[in-house]
Amino acid sequence: MRYIKDFLRVGHLRIKNVIESYNNRIQLNHERGRPVKNTQEINHQIEIETLKNSCISALSLCKLISQKLGIMFSETSVNRIRKELKFNWRPPRIRQSLTRPQISMRYQFCHEALKSNLVTMPIYFSDDSTVFRFFLGMDKVWRVQ
Secondary structure (H helix, E strand, C coil): CHHHHHHHCCCCCHHHHHHHHHHHHCCCCCCCCCCCCCCCHHHHHHHHHHHHCCCCCCCHHHHHHHHHHHCCCHHHHHHHHHHHHHCCCCCCCCCCCCCHHHHHHHHHHHHHHHHCCCCCCCCCCCCCCCCCEEEEECCCEEEEC
């Protein structure tokens, strides 16, 4: 027993458990690491919920799986499963919608900056929602694009 302990560098309890399981003909689990929580049922649940609402977050999916199946699941695992299921999930893009007064104030600012001749370099003015874009033409006149 001492020779086995030194050779394998394991404790006596591990050797004892292996000997007992061999004598009792118990099948040992030879896979390394912790067991995977990922099952067909979880994959199916993630697929259904993602098809229902493509903008659902991984955190929301984790909570749903926890409520329905009683299994704690991480957001990273949910996103990994989504990737395996060929879902290209990205958070929705939020476009800024400007009000009419905001648009007119930005337009007025750009117009006054161009009239004052303080701007001499060829630059572009643009607001966040790309309503107006100014550029310096070949004849050195600023125009709205």
